[in-house]
Amino acid sequence: MLQQQELQSNFIDKYIAQKKNRPRGPAPHYTPYTTCTHKSPRAPFHILQMPYPGSKAVLKIGNKWITARTKKHLYNASQGPKLRAYIQRRHDLTDAQYNSVNWHTIGAVRRRSDLSKQRFTCKLMHGLLPVNHVRQHVTSISQCPGCPCGDETIAHLFKCPNSRMVSKRDEIIAALRKKGLRKLSRKILCTVAEIMEQYSEGEEIKPTTKHPDVLRAVHAQGELGSWEDFFRGYLVKEWKAAFHATHNSDADMQFDQFQQMMWFDIAWPQWMERNQVAKGSGSNADQLENEMLTRQLVWYHKHKDELLPIHQRDMARLQLHQVVRLRPATRRSWLNHLKVATKAWDRQKHTVSRDQRTMLDYITNPGPPRPPPRPRNIAREARDHADRVVLRLEPNQQRIDNVLDPVE
Numbered sequence: 001m002l003q004q005q006e007l008q009s010n011f012i013d014k015y016i017a018q019k020k021n022r023p024r025g026p027a028p029h030y031t032p033y034t035t036c037t038h039k040s041p042r043a044p045f046h047i048l049q050m051p052y053p054g055s056k057a058v059l060k061i062g063n064k065w066i067t068a069r070t071k072k073h074l075y076n077a078s079q080g081p082k083l084r085a086y087i088q089r090r091h092d093l094t095d096a097q098y099n100s101v102n103w104h105t106i107g108a109v110r111r112r113s114d115l116s117k118q119r120f121t122c123k124l125m126h127g128l129l130p131v132n133h134v135r136q137h138v139t140s141i142s143q144c145p146g147c148p149c150g151d152e153t154i155a156h157l158f159k160c161p162n163s164r165m166v167s168k169r170d171e172i173i174a175a176l177r178k179k180g181l182r183k184l185s186r187k188i189l190c191t192v193a194e195i196m197e198q199y200s201e202g203e204e205i206k207p208t209t210k211h212p213d214v215l216r217a218v219h220a221q222g223e224l225g226s227w228e229d230f231f232r233g234y235l236v237k238e239w240k241a242a243f244h245a246t247h248n249s250d251a252d253m254q255f256d257q258f259q260q261m262m263w264f265d266i267a268w269p270q271w272m273e274r275n276q277v278a279k280g281s282g283s284n285a286d287q288l289e290n291e292m293l294t295r296q297l298v299w300y301h302k303h304k305d306e307l308l309p310i311h312q313r314d315m316a317r318l319q320l321h322q323v324v325r326l327r328p329a330t331r332r333s334w335l336n337h338l339k340v341a342t343k344a345w346d347r348q349k350h351t352v353s354r355d356q357r358t359m360l361d362y363i364t365n366p367g368p369p370r371p372p373p374r375p376r377n378i379a380r381e382a383r384d385h386a387d388r389v390v391l392r393l394e395p396n397q398q399r400i401d402n403v404l405d406p407v408e
């Protein structure tokens, strides 16, 4: 007991000593009037020189004084470099390539979009759209659902030769060439339409325009890497100069619309069409599912006597010629009911106690036939009966059947 008290007091002394030695106030790198060079985490801290005497500014990141929206700037300063390094590593971009992309517009358009569009743009930009190339680690299938191509990547989405995809692409290109629909430079819209056509055909990207600024933008976009990045929404800053030179409205506003158009008017409709081809009515997956449902319903019809109780066998009455006339949704729900009934019947069969028979079983399966009754022997029956009858016997009293003649 004494030893325990000693230990406790030692612990308290230690705790107090630690508390006393701890420096007061927040950690040095959080104090507002200090800064560090960011070159090394161990670089010495020094007192900030204020921008002018009497200034109330409290935060400086790099060479920039921050006087408003400090939370955003702190977040960008801490997370920005990590995000940049991640994007460069993921997409194999050099510093020059990374700096050529107009990230400002990408951020602005994404911030204004709703959640579903933000998800779509994020997946599109980082190659996470669930095309079969991405899902193959789950399904082991990378085959394009619309054509014989064995590896459906995001790049393939923009050049798939499936007839529905081609007609959707033609529709988009026709809309780009239609006059007066957008407040965007027509030269650039026509160039984008040409790029779409040439990319989908697998040709070299060579727009017919002679405008030097547009040609410079196309060249800079080509320098970024593959043209797939263009359809994913990585647009280079040179497009802004091209907008400025070819249209009289604000270039920033045009770039904003251009970014939206690339994502929501070009990539999004093609992605939706691909999903229709992959999963919509008439798709291969749809046909396969219909076949599977038909097979299962016919199987239930064949085995209904073993699987279902007599009062539910009517559920499995459908034969092949009746099943093929059903809509897929009806087939699916019919099969679901059959599965539920079979499971319930199985459970019921296993919950009866040993050797107990259900009423239904008794009625439908009465068991082995009984042996025919023995021919009656009246004399023996009478004798047996007399043996069983207990009478009050007096000593030396004879039984009545011994007195009378036995009946033969």
Ligand SMILES: [Zn+2]
Residues within 6 Å of the ligand: 144, 145, 146, 147, 148, 149, 156, 160, 161, 162
């Ligand atoms: Zn395809």
